[in-house]
Amino acid sequence: MSDEDTLWEMEERFWTQGADGARQMTAKNAIFVFPYPAGILQGDALWREGEVAQRWRSIEMSERVFSSKDDIAVLAYRVSGERRDEPIYEALCSSTYLRDDGSWLRLSHQQTPAS
Template structure:
């Protein structure tokens, strides 16, 4: 299960807005240094107004799993076209809803 979610996590960073939005649970909360705490609608609006990531590398990975919840923690190094390299410590909590995995929580702390 964790390998599948690591692939999903990478795709969340790199996918288009519609595909990224499909992964976000209706109860999702995300926290970012630049935008603060966002609910699902706020996250989607932020995704629509920012260029998507071109590349992401996830290192120092840690995983905590249950049958219905999986927490991923990692150090992200990401790049967007024409921007400086972005580095952050991240956590994402995935929850299984009706057999599908959705993002319940995501947080980034720039380093």
């Protein structure tokens, strides 16, 4: 499996797996930027915030863009996500990954609502 395929698979799991799985794929001091009111989160605050801890029932990623250089990779995409009893969430997203000791870890993630 190529690095690109691996990272897209990890990104999808980030949205749909539990917080424990997402935490294992995320660098210790990663920075996430979410729409208000969550805002900018780092470290343990990531896992206390409902926007991160609550998983999505299903997601669809489109308009995928991948860029990499050495041990750094960036994914950018449009997501459509569904949670129980909530409207469909549409956002433009990006995630930055670093390959550390052969494993990819998310360093940052950002979401901008698309609707």
